Amino acid sequence: DQQVKQNSPSLSVQEGRISILNCDYTNSMFDYFLWYKKYPAEGPTFLISISSIKDKNEDGRFTVFLNKSAKHLSLHIVPSQPGDSAVYFCAAAGYGNKLVFGAGTILRVKS
Amino acid sequence: NAGVTQTPKFRILKIGQSMTxxxxxxxxxxxxxxxRQxxxxxxxxxxxxxxxxITDKGEVPNGYNVSRSTTEDFPLRLELAAPSQTSVYFCASSYRRLAGGGRGETQYFGPGTRLLVL
Structure with a gap:
């Protein structure tokens, strides 16, 4: 049973345009959500997070939106840059400090 | 700070072998x-x-063991390697709990160990 789903395995975007990565979850006990970025042969690195008490969090070019009623979150990258090309993982935390990860979305930013 | 370090980077094991x-x-x-990914x-x-x-099981603990004798180290033991354990293994750490409203906390990941069991 996949509690965190990233339904798009890959996304291709032109440099300078907006990238939107989506994530859905099923467990209403999740109260903290994170996005990680991963380059080949490296470990995931933290990108941005959002608490369930908020519906938006911004950090530079990255914005995460949370829609609790729809159990949906999205990551917006504006403007997209070639260096943003990586795998993006959505993760959710609830009781017990355990993170549940989605399968990841491969983002390719074309120059 | 080195952050989170993992060794080895890559290893090939035969079925039934053990490693840490x-x-x-x-x-x-x-x-x-x-x-594991x-x-x-x-x-x-x-x-x-x-x-x-203090250790506890996660989602997929079968075939693995851990110990935590110090704050710094957290080794993962595979006793009888099986082809199903072929994967990339990541270690991570965090200072506090992540749940409960979040305070900008995150887990920091190591570079991973690629394991191939043949």
Whole structure:
């Protein structure tokens, strides 16, 4: 049973345009959500997070939106840059400090 | 700070062999975790620890063992390697709990160990 789903395995975007990565979850006990970025042969690195008490969090070019009623979150990258090309993982935390990860979305930013 | 370090980077094991994947962190984090990532899949939690001497199972613990004798180290032991354990293994650490409203906390990951069991 996949509690965190990233339904798009890959996304291709032109440099300078907006990238939107989506994530859905099923467990209403999740109260903290994170996005990680991963380059080949490296470990995931933290990108941005959002608490369930908020519906938006911004950090530079990255914005995460949370829609609790729809159990949906999205990551917006504006403007997209070639260096943003990586795998993006959505993760959710609830009781017990355990993170549940989605399968990841491969983002390719074309120059 | 070196952050989270893992050794080895890559290893080939024969079926039935044993090995220990090493993980260390120098950030004085209380929480440490082991994940595995199979191709096309997200990371799955194997074991975690909330402090020295305390460990608990994650989602996929079968075939693995852990110990936490110090704050810094969290080794993962494979006793009888099987082809199903071919994966990339990531160790991670965090200072505090992640749940409960979040305070900008995150888990910091090591570079991973690629394991092939033949």
């Amino acid at each position: 994947l090493q993980c260390a962190q120098d950030m004085n984090h209380n929480y440490m975790y082991w994940y 199979d191709p096309g899949m997200g990371l799955k939690l194997i074991y975690y620890s909330v402090g020295a001497g």
